[in-house]
Amino acid sequence: MDKFTRLLNLVGLLQQSPTALTFAEIRERLRGEAYPQRDPESARRAFERDKADLLDMGVPLTVIPEQLDGSTTTYTIERRSRAVRDPGFSTEELGALHFAAAAMSLRGRDDATLTDARDGLRKLGGLGGESPERGVGELRLDENLTTAFTAIVEGGAIGFTHSDRTRMLRPHQIVARHGHWYLHGFDLNARAERTFRLDRIEGAVLPLPEEVLEEAGAGDPGRVASLRFRPWEFGTGEPLDAEVRLDAPAAAVALATDPGLEVLEESGDHVVLGLAVRNRAALWQWLLTFLDRAELLAPPELVEQFCAHLESMSSPEVTP
Structure with a gap:
């Protein structure tokens, strides 16, 4: 042994x-x-x-x-x-952890990630009442995503087959939208920006040697690499056009994290963003990260549902 x-x-x-x-x-x-x-x-x-x-x-x-x-x-x-020592989380902090655990299940080869998070929260007393059986979004992690992200971090290039064509790409950004990973970067063959859905790549994504990158040209070196997702866009059906007002500090954080967010109005003390919402629970989670620095303005039905959600959070639970 x-x-x-x-x-x-x-x-x-x-x-x-x-x-x-x-x-x-x-x-x-x-x-x-x-x-x-x-x-x-x-x-x-x-x-x-x-x-x-x-x-x-x-x-x-x-x-x-x-x-x-x-x-x-x-x-x-x-x-x-x-035994797990009580870290002394407040009710609000446990609620935030609960939403974070339920918001996204990033999965590898099994489905254990969300289950492990929920088990940990249960031990901390952070799961009460009814909890959703499934997360509001589900994205898989695989070797191709890992290879692409490594290339972004290291400034390298990757090769893969997409639509029966061999592609050489210097990736700049990985974005999660509508439940899928999208890979954006500079196509070294086409000499232009291109976007590819990761699960439509045929076979493996392979890192390219440095000399290949040098021969093909660096391509748009000024781009800033990033990894982002908009969980409120996950789901099916027609999206609701929502308007969210953030104060200046919160807006700076939101736009630094995702510069592509639609800005509807901008002034010295606030910014109004336009969001296409398919997943309301994910939107609630995102809004709560900004606490009182965020205000949902429209549409009225979404505002009403968010207010009801906040009231349910503040209501004391009755344990039989």
Whole structure:
């Protein structure tokens, strides 16, 4: 058995055991695979090394000497020592964490991300009443997205096949819209800006060597790389045209994060933005990040629904 597996088994055993265990009991319950019975001295040395490693890693392993003569020592990982400590979040802070967890499920090869976030919030007391079973938006993370984002960060180029044509792109921006990732950049073949939907790329996205970038030309070096998404646009159906007023500091943050937002009105102390809203829950989350610096102006039906949402947040929950 390799050391990593042995450490995992030891931690699992000590966490699950209702009582502290002696070294002999540990060897027996791990069936001799971790600390073989045939060589007690080597087994003991291996256990002592494992114990020291766990303590160095911060695992709260407790050593309990036998109270009478000290001849028998037991070991445990007490439940209270590994429990999540209350960080002291206020109701409003827990509500914000709840919305953040529900707003987006960024997924890799499995569906565990949102579940893990909800489990963590439940332990903190941040889930009360009814909670949506699904997030307001769902985007997958895969190797192609990782490769494209790495190229953006490093200023490199990528190659891929799209619509049966080989493309060489210096990517500048990844945008999430309507539940899909879009890749925007400078097409080194066409010598022009192009946008590609990531899930329509055929096969793998590959990083191109630096010499390819030099031969083809850098292309629009003044562009600022970014990754952004507008979760309120996710969904189907016709969007609602919403108007949101932000004070000057909040508007500066919003426009710095997403310079492409539509500005309907601008003055010295505020900015009015136009948003195409398909997902109202996602819009609520975005507005709440600005607290009282944001005001939903139109349309009336959306304003009414947002007010009802705020009232539901402030209403005390009744626990049966």
